Amino acid sequence: MLPDVVATRYVTPLREGGSLPGIVEAENLGTYVVKFRGAGQGPKALVAEVISGELARRLGLPVPELVVVELDPVVARAEPDEEVQELIKASAGANLGMDYLPGSLGYDPVAHPVDAELASRVLVFDAFVENVDRSWRNPNLLIWHGDLWLIDHGATLYFHHNWPRAAAVVHRPYKWDDHVLKPYATALPSARDFVVPQLTGEVLDDVLALVPDEWLAEFDFDSPSAARSAYREHLLARAAAPDAWVPA
Structure with a gap:
């Protein structure tokens, strides 16, 4: 928990x-x-x-x-x-x-270049969870003690706003034209090889278990366990089709 x-x-x-x-x-x-x-x-x-x-x-x-x-x-x-x-x-x-990260700064892509491998892993991760909120207009990245930190993932997983259509968008490509880290993400093949094998049922079970039952009980499903099963099924199906969503 x-x-x-x-x-x-x-x-x-x-x-x-x-x-x-x-x-x-x-x-x-x-x-x-x-x-x-x-x-x-x-x-x-x-x-x-x-x-x-x-x-x-x-x-x-x-x-x-x-x-x-x-x-x-x-x-x-x-x-x-x-x-x-x-x-x-x-x-x-x-x-x-x-x-709360006191003294942190909003990310500036000009002032804060990012290592190619880290930038590429963030981009592949964002593609998997369909993060629409990592653009240059709204990076949702902080710099704290010189390091990059990822924040604010509330706009990810937007398939869950329309569960009847969730299965139809499992293979949806990721639109990354305005991703704030795109200029630095020059190691996408190795990032894919690092990220995709870790998107397992065991890892997803571990993560889904952390969501409080009362948040899951408020929408769409008869029980929190049914909600967790639906998220697991969708995310595993997406993980199994990286050619559809990993940027290339």
Whole structure:
């Protein structure tokens, strides 16, 4: 299971994107960027964050620690913004937290060249999970202590927004023309050889087990186990057809 922490103080909203994440302090003295289940994107964005983020970690890609943040709406009592108050009230219970990287910088492809192998592995990973949010306009990459970090995977796995059509898009090619790391991703064959063999049922089972049941129980399936089986089936089918989606 992901670590479970209890929020003790809502610090400030991050006015980036449509989900209005916020910085929250927890009882373990950690500080986290929290995505709220009550946001417009709903629990599916949190499910995508866990599956894709933890899969990236198992592929050796740098992702900040993910936790489940238990939220009592009382933490919003000192927040003057009514929109934030309503969001927190709608998000009681389990939310998704990502370790806050203080002093990190947004990624600049000109100022921060990336090793070819790392850039290529990130691109192949993004192709597998169909990440539409790694463009030069919105890289969702940070530089922290000189290293590259991957953040914000809520827009991945977008097949799960239309399960009746999920099987039809297993072989969907990945559009990577505007991927922010494309200029540096010159080692795609070796990255493919590294990433694809690791996309196994065992690894997916490990990752899917980390998704809280209550997020999976809120949509589409009769039980969390049925939801996990559907994700597993789709992702294994995609992993078995790399010629369809690995950029070349």
